[in-house]
Amino acid sequence: MGICRLDSLPHRRIDVKVYAPQHYACALLYFTGSDHFNRSMRCFAKAKGFTLCDRGLRPTVRRGKATDSRGKYVDNKVAVGRPVEFEREEDVFAFLELPYKTPPERALDDNAAGIAAAAARVRAENNVDVDDDDDAGAEVFVGQRPQLSLWSGAK
Template identity: 35%
Template sequence: MEKHTGTEDESNPNARTIEVLKQMMDYYDRTNEHWKTIAYRKAIAALKKRTRKITTKEEALAIPFIGSRLAGKIEEIVFTNRLRRLENTNFDSADIALQLFLKIYGVGHSQASLWINQGHRTLNDLLTKATLTTNQKIGIEHIDDFATRIPRDEVEHHGRIVRNAIHKEDPAIEITIGGSCRRGAPDSGDVDFIITKPDASMETLRTIILDTVIPSLFQHHYLRHALASSTARSDGSKWHGCATLPGSKIWHRIDFLLVPHAEMGAALIYFTGNDIFNRSIRLLASRKGMRLNQRGLWTDVLRGGKRERMTQGALLESRDERKIFGLLGVPWRPPEHRVC
C-alpha cells in the first residue's frame, strides 16, 4: 500500500544492515530455503521503514517480523560491520559453484544442483564434461553479456529498432517496454516488449511478429539467437532471444510478449513488476476471494482445502490498470512506485 519514491535506500539509517541482510537473503534464495528467504525479506522491509538506526538486539526485537535470531544478526552487523554466517558461505565451494551456475540462462536450482552433485564446479567443467543443451551452451558462452546491465539509453535504442521494424509492417501495433525500464530504473537486465493491437486477433498479431518482424530482425543482424518460443495459448504468445545493438558485440536478452488488447491492463501490471510487488498484489487478491494474473482480475473464485483453484470465477477487469487497483482497494501506484 506504500509508494516507493526511489530515495529510501539512499537515506535509510540502516542501509548497511539492509545491504548485508540482502546478501544473506540471496544466499538462502539460492539454496532454496524458502522460509528463511521470506523471513529476511520481511525483516528488510521492516528496517526500511525505520527512521532511526537500529543498533541493539532489543531494539530489533521490538520491530514486527524480526525474531530473536535475526535480531542478534542485526546487532552483529551494526557492531562489527560484518556477519560471520555470510562470510562462511564465501568458503563453500558448492555455494560458489551454485552462484555461478544460476547465472547461466535457463538454469534453475534443480539443474545447477544436479551439476554440483555430479562434481562440476566451473564453467569449463560443464563445457568439457556435462551434457548441455544448445541454450545452455549459449548461456555459458554469453554469461558475462547476459549479466551486463543495459543502460536506459541503450534500452531506448533497442526500442527504436523494434518499433521501426514493427511499424513498417503495421503502424497500428502498440509496443510498450516493460520491466524495470517501465519502473523508471536507470538500467535493465533485459528488454521486455509488450505488444498488442486494438481489434486484432492473436493469430494476426502472431503472423506479423513471429512470421515477419522477427525473421526481418534476424536478417538485419539485430536478433542473434532464439532461446524459446511459446504459442500454446490461443490468446497470447512469447518469444525469447538475444540481440545486439549496431556496433556492439554484447548480446542482450530480448523478449517479445504478445498480448490481447482486452488484457493489456493486467498484462502491464504483471510484466512491469517488480516481482515482490506482483506477489504481494496477487496475494491480496487471493485473500479477498479473487485471483489476479496476467490475463485479468477474477472474482468468485472457489478454492479447495489446500488453496487449489476449483473454478475460474467471473472476470471483473482486464483492460485498465487503474480499475484493477481500485477493485483491489489499492491506491494507484504508477510504475516507478512499484518497487518493494
C-alpha cells in the first residue's frame, strides 16, 4: 500500500498486488468493478454454488448459518472442489453463463442490478435461503431498476 498525490489533486491510496497467473483473471475482475457490481457477481456465483473472490472461483457449500447468535459473521463456507482456473475475465463470465461486461460497463448500476436479479432467480430455482446470505447488500438492487433486458438470458 502507498499514498500518492498529483498536482492540486487529493491524496490517493495505491494498492500494489501481485497474483499468481491462475488468479489473474479473477483478480482483475475483482479490482475493475464497482463495489455493487462485485457484490452482485459474488452473490450470483454463490447462488450457483461457488465462491468468487480475487483469488479465484471454487465450488463451495455452506454449513449452518452465516451469523452467530450475536449476529456476527461466521465463515461457514466449505470448499468441495478445486478452484476453476481462467485465463481471461471473459472466461469467468462465460463459466457463470453471464454476458461479459467491460470494466466501464461494470460501473453502471443497471448491470449490477441485472446480476443481482439473475442471482435471485437462481436462488428461487434452487430454493436457497436468502436469510443466510453473507453477501447481503447485493440484493439491494433487485426491483429498483426496471430495465433488465440485458440479463434476461442469464441462467
